[in-house]
Amino acid sequence: MKWREQILAAALCVAVLTGCLYVRTARDTSIRYVIGVSLANLREQWRLVLKNELEAEAARYESVRLVILDAAGDSRKQTEDVERLMSFGVDLLIVSPEDVEAVMPVIGKAHEHIPVIVLDRVAEGFDYSLFIGPDNGLIGRQAGEVVLELLREDKKEKGPVLELKTDSFANESRSGDFLKTISDAGVKHRSVYLPDATRDCAEDLLLARPELLKDTAVIFAQNDLMAYGAHLALEKLGIQGIRIVGLDGFSGEGGGLQMVEAGIIDATVTCPTGGSEAVRYAIDIINKESGIPKQIILRSHKIRTDNVSSYQKESERPRERGTVRVGYAQIEEESNWRKASIGSTREAARGADIDLVMEFNVLSIEKQKEQVRKFIAEDMDVIVISPLVAEGWQEILEAARAAHIPVLLIDRMISIDEELYTSYIGADFEEEGRRCARWLLQQTADMPAVSILELRGTDGASPAQGRKDGFESVIAGDDRCRIVHSACGDFNREGGAQIVRDYLAAGGWDIDVIFAHNDEMALGAIEVLKENKIQPGVDVKIISVDGTADALTALRKGEINCVVECNPLLGPELMKAIADLMQGKELPLRIITDEMVFTEDTEEMYFRNRKY
Numbered sequence: 001m002k003w004r005e006q007i008l009a010a011a012l013c014v015a016v017l018t019g020c021l022y023v024r025t026a027r028d029t030s031i032r033y034v035i036g037v038s039l040a041n042l043r044e045q046w047r048l049v050l051k052n053e054l055e056a057e058a059a060r061y062e063s064v065r066l067v068i069l070d071a072a073g074d075s076r077k078q079t080e081d082v083e084r085l086m087s088f089g090v091d092l093l094i095v096s097p098e099d100v101e102a103v104m105p106v107i108g109k110a111h112e113h114i115p116v117i118v119l120d121r122v123a124e125g126f127d128y129s130l131f132i133g134p135d136n137g138l139i140g141r142q143a144g145e146v147v148l149e150l151l152r153e154d155k156k157e158k159g160p161v162l163e164l165k166t167d168s169f170a171n172e173s174r175s176g177d178f179l180k181t182i183s184d185a186g187v188k189h190r191s192v193y194l195p196d197a198t199r200d201c202a203e204d205l206l207l208a209r210p211e212l213l214k215d216t217a218v219i220f221a222q223n224d225l226m227a228y229g230a231h232l233a234l235e236k237l238g239i240q241g242i243r244i245v246g247l248d249g250f251s252g253e254g255g256g257l258q259m260v261e262a263g264i265i266d267a268t269v270t271c272p273t274g275g276s277e278a279v280r281y282a283i284d285i286i287n288k289e290s291g292i293p294k295q296i297i298l299r300s301h302k303i304r305t306d307n308v309s310s311y312q313k314e315s316e317r318p319r320e321r322g323t324v325r326v327g328y329a330q331i332e333e334e335s336n337w338r339k340a341s342i343g344s345t346r347e348a349a350r351g352a353d354i355d356l357v358m359e360f361n362v363l364s365i366e367k368q369k370e371q372v373r374k375f376i377a378e379d380m381d382v383i384v385i386s387p388l389v390a391e392g393w394q395e396i397l398e399a400a401r402a403a404h405i406p407v408l409l410i411d412r413m414i415s416i417d418e419e420l421y422t423s424y425i426g427a428d429f430e431e432e433g434r435r436c437a438r439w440l441l442q443q444t445a446d447m448p449a450v451s452i453l454e455l456r457g458t459d460g461a462s463p464a465q466g467r468k469d470g471f472e473s474v475i476a477g478d479d480r481c482r483i484v485h486s487a488c489g490d491f492n493r494e495g496g497a498q499i500v501r502d503y504l505a506a507g508g509w510d511i512d513v514i515f516a517h518n519d520e521m522a523l524g525a526i527e528v529l530k531e532n533k534i535q536p537g538v539d540v541k542i543i544s545v546d547g548t549a550d551a552l553t554a555l556r557k558g559e560i561n562c563v564v565e566c567n568p569l570l571g572p573e574l575m576k577a578i579a580d581l582m583q584g585k586e587l588p589l590r591i592i593t594d595e596m597v598f599t600e601d602t603e604e605m606y607f608r609n610r611k612y
């Protein structure tokens with residue numbers, strides 16, 4: 001290279017290095033967290049409230065700066081915005097997608113380099129750090145329940161109901177449950193699509209097509225501004241007696257809560273944005289705090305005139321008393337998973353100002369409910385339950401609510417109205433079942449038929465039902481796969497062993513894959529396979545759930561082929577939830593743990609420093 005070119009190359013390197021140095025040092029040294037925010041649009045009221053919440057929460061921290069880009073409703077622009085924010089060198093991304101499917105690929109790519117929090121809507125199978133959003137299906141159901149209440153009050157049980165909506169992701173994902181709720185009650189329904197979710201669009205449409213209002217008993221608008229537009233149209237048309245239900249339930253200027261208070265609309269359903277939570281978790285994630293969940297599902301509320309003021313009242317006053325008394329109705333130690341779970345809770349309680357009374361109940365829901373009744377009588381501050389099975393809890397949870405004692409469900413879920421518990425902390429069992437099935441389909445693609453033996457957990461327990469449902473939902477699409485035998489092993493080692501013994505005794509061995517709802521049953525099965533000269537992991541593939549040490553040892557020996565993690569270390573998240581509760585904060589409806597899948601290809605580093 002000639003000397004002139006050498007000087008030019010050297011000068012270029014210096015310029016680039018100086019430039020990089022400038023970018024990093026240009027940041028004011030007091031700013032520790034630069035958070036990039038990509039918003040779908042600023043046209044909808046919900047987005048404007050989200051932006052305000054993000055900015056208000058960030059303003060509480062000297063060291064936080066937000067860089068906000070508005071995609072103006074254009075997914076292509078949102079993809080470019082995410083890439084542009086990455087180029088600014090932000091520490092974390094918060095993204096509220098316009099079109100989930102369109103933007104998730106760039107989110108997955110960004111997540112390879114920095115943490116990404118997705119708000120409001122997320123797609124399965126993509127990678128991100130944390131999702132915060134509402135349960136749109138629940139919101140649709142709640143809106144349907146409110147409409148049915150109004151129809152009953154007006155003795156117009158069959159409606160009809162006119163729904164005002166747009167073709168947005170959120171509207172469509174709420175409509176299904178809304179429609180099911182009112183159709184199941186025999187209510188007649190009609191939907192009308194608006195070009196935009198605005199007051200003017202709703203008002204103009206109804207003024208232009210007053211025939212839509214003929215016989216209509218209730219108008220359900222998929223946001224409060226459209227509900228307000230309907231109100232204005234009814235006023236101008238001089239029509240009385242039609243009830244109006246909105247969605248979002250914001251407080252302040254033009255908010256649904258004020259509209260309900262003023263009688264402009266009859267009801268709304270709150271749809272929190274998660275903006276404040278996103279900033280708080282962003283700081284924890286950047287600080288690499290432990291116990292960051294995978295999903296935070298926010299609670300929504302049905303708001304009518306009789307509860308709008310109590311809802312807006314400041315949340316419960318923080319407790320005066322110091323030590324928090326917590327009664328925990330636990331299941332007996334049936335597995336290493338539970339042992340780890342109990343240890344995590346005890347350790348976390350020691351680090352918090354919490355007096356934890358943990359009672360173990362032999363595998364009996366009656367004993368567990370009796371224990372909860374005792375905690376109610378002892379006036380515990382908080383009751384925690386790991387429910388053995390999902391059914392049969394209505395009466396005892398109503399008793400806890402009557403005693404004003406919040407109930408936290410941890411580890412397992414209960415099939416009950418979400419108003420009867422404060423929050424659920426645990427796994428998404430259906431996703432765990434789907435992950436097992438996705439691995440199976442991937443690994444057996446060249447097999448003409450796949451015979452599956454299912455080792456079920458405790459019948460009626462939410463982990464067993466969820467894993468079964470998730471697994472079956474994925475293999476349903478592939479008629480090569482068939483569960484040829486399924487039996488309950490009650491989540492314990494002997495249970496898994498006995499199922500395999502019985503199957504062998506019944507007539508030989510024709511199983512290609514064992515799907516075990518937990519490690520204990522898989523390990524029990526492995527022992528019996530070996531006794532019968534059937535090589536586990538080779539002659540028969542084995543898929544299990546939990547991720548306990550014994551199972552990962554078996555995986556590394558090739559005796560188990562896939563272990564889907566179910567994180568038992570919920571103690572820190574439980575104590576944080578209790579602390580937030582005692583400070584009067586509203587807890588999310590569900591806090592879903594972060595989990596991974598282990599296979600023979602999993603890198604060594606993921607096996608190190610595990611705590612169970």
Ligand code: GYE
Nearest residue numbers: 335337411412463491518
């Ligand atoms: O998978 C199993 C334990 O409730 C999620 O119960 C927990 C399950 C876990 O017996 O090992």
